[in-house]
Structure formats: structure tokens, C-alpha cells
Amino acid sequence: MGLSDKDGTITILDIARAAGVSKSTVSLVLNNSSLVKPATAEKVRKAAENLNYVYNRSAASLRQGTSNVVAMVVNDLTNSFFVELLIGAERRLLESGFITLLSHTGEDIQLQEKVLSSMREQKATGLILCPALYTPPTLTKTLKSWGMPFVTVMRSLNDDESDYIGCDNYAGIKIATQHLIDLGHQDIAFIGRNRINSVSVVRQDGYEHCLRHNGIALHKPWVVACNISMQGGKDAMRQLLASKKRPTAVVCYNDLIAMGAISEIGQQGLIPGKDIAVVGSDGVANTAFSNPPLTTVALHSHQVGELASQTLLRRVKDPDAPAVKHLLKPELIIRESCGYKLKK
Secondary structure, eight states, rough: OOOOOOTOOOHHHHHHHHHHHHHHHHHHHHHOOSSHHHHHHHHHHHHHHHHOOOOOOHHHHHHOOOOOOEEEEETTTTTTHHHHHHHHHHHHHHHTEEEEEEOOOOOOOHHHHHHHHHHHHOSSSEEOOOOOOOOOTHHHHHHHHTTTEEESSSOOOOOSEEEEEEEEEHHHHHHHHHHHHTTTOOOEEEEOSSSSSSSHHHHHHHHHHHHHHOOOOOOOGGGEEESSHHHHHHHHHHHHTSSSSOOOOOEESSHHHHHHHHHHHHHHHOTTTTTEEEEEEEOOGGGGSSSOEEEEOOOOOOHHHHHHHHHHHHHHOOTOOOEEEEEEOEEEOOOGGGGGOOOO
């Protein structure tokens, strides 16, 4: 065994002596550099393992003024869409030697401010952010003044000079609404109105524009506001079912609301997909197992996460590169909740 500090702590120099390489080579290997030949890197790692060496990442971060941590701050982890997005982002980051530090704001902008300040203190290399509702557009200026590379996902901060990865929400809801019209529906409601939420605004616009394009008059009482949750979907569906004239189909802001709507339809003795058609949006995995399985617009959350990570890593390497704006194309997944009968 090589020499160690007086307190018995194994050092990089000990590993270098045990592996028969230079101290700088050991440092490169511990930082996952591609400059070291694979055989040499393996020899260094084996020597470190035999010496029970644990790399002090915090100390290295202090020396370098940065870290191998990427912060990810999302608005709602109760929505599995963001869990799936995180998995996609984390997979790509791990491949590049980064770990993810996750925080959930619960749509609280004051909490978001505290979380972002904490991520700055942790010297995060970069940030992937889905902004909370009411986030001021000045946040982009603040993040840039910190020198923290960032990418926003799903909700844009309307900054032309910042990176953004999202989905074509307008096209997605338009496709869903058109599908119901093609099935013969004329009385179509929309659940999830929220003129503060930029995504909700775009999705509602897609719904309304599709109706107008098909010569169908908008019935304003059928555009219902609700909390973005299954309970919100249940409450909104109950309101629609209690109206004098109820719709024959419902387009929902997202899958959480749609599954709540399906639950309420069933509890009132009606059959989703037969008595009332329901379509959601987001395409989260568990929609395939609702009763009946939910027709939804897939927004490919894993791909959003992967692209966000790729974009952030590119930004870290080249801070002055042109801003990236990318919208993934939605895909309609047709299941029984809209009345479509799958072939056996």
C-alpha cells in the first residue's frame, strides 16, 4: 500500500503509486476524463478500489468552482409525466458523469426562489426547470446573472435567448378534438381551463380553434376550470353531468384530469367511452391501465427529458451558442375511453 496522510486518509498520490501512473492521470480518471486510455483508467480504478479510496467530490467542487451536479426543479411531482421526464433526463446525465439533484416546488414561486438559491449554493453545473405558475419573466435575467446555464421544459419563460424544450400543445389538443369530431361528436367539452397557465391557454386554444374550423359553435359553459388533479377532473365532470344539456365527449387538459373524469362518469352509473367519450393529454404510462384505458395525446416525456439534458450539456460547453427551441410532435394513442373498439 502506498503512503497516506498522517490521519490515515488515502490520497490521490497513494493511488498513483499503487497504479504506477502520475498524480495527474489519477485526477483525470477520477473526473471521468476521456483523455486516459481505457486500460490505464481501469488500472487506476482497481488501485483506488483496493485502497478503499472514496473521491471527495465536494472538495473537488470547491477547488473547481463547479460540480458534477445538475439541478432539476419541477412544478408538480404528483403528476407522473414529470417523473417520466426526470427519468429521461437523468439517464442522459448519468452517461455524461453528472448526477441529478431534484426539487419539487408545488407551484409555489416563493419556494421556487428558495430552491433555486440553494441550487446555486450547491454550485450546480446547470439547471433544468419547469417553472411554477406566476413565475416572473425576470427569472431568466436572474439565472443569467448567476452564470448558471439552464433549460426550461414544458413551460416557456418567453425568452428568445434561452433554451426551451417542450411539446406542441396546440397541435396535440387539436388532434384530440378532431378525433372526437371524426367519431361523430359535436357536443364536446374542455376540462382544465386556466388562463394563467401558459400550457392550459395553448391547449384550450387548440380545442376552440378546432371546433371553429369544423363549424361547431363553442358552448362556453362546457369550458370548465379545475385543479390539475384527478379530484379536479372528478369535480369538473360532476359539474358537466349536472348541466341541463351535457356533452357527449370531453377533452381534458391532461391525463390526471381525464382519469378523474372517467372515475366520476363511472360513479354516476354511466359508461366512459359509451355514454361519454373522454380524451386526455400527456400520454403517461398508467393511462393504459385505467378503466377503460384512456385515449390520450402522447407528449413523449422521456424524450423531453433526454433532449433537455442534451441541450443543457451543450450549453455548459458552449455558453454563447444560439438558443435552442424545440417542440416535440404529439402522437394520438387511441384506446377505449373515446368509444373506439380495439380489434381482438
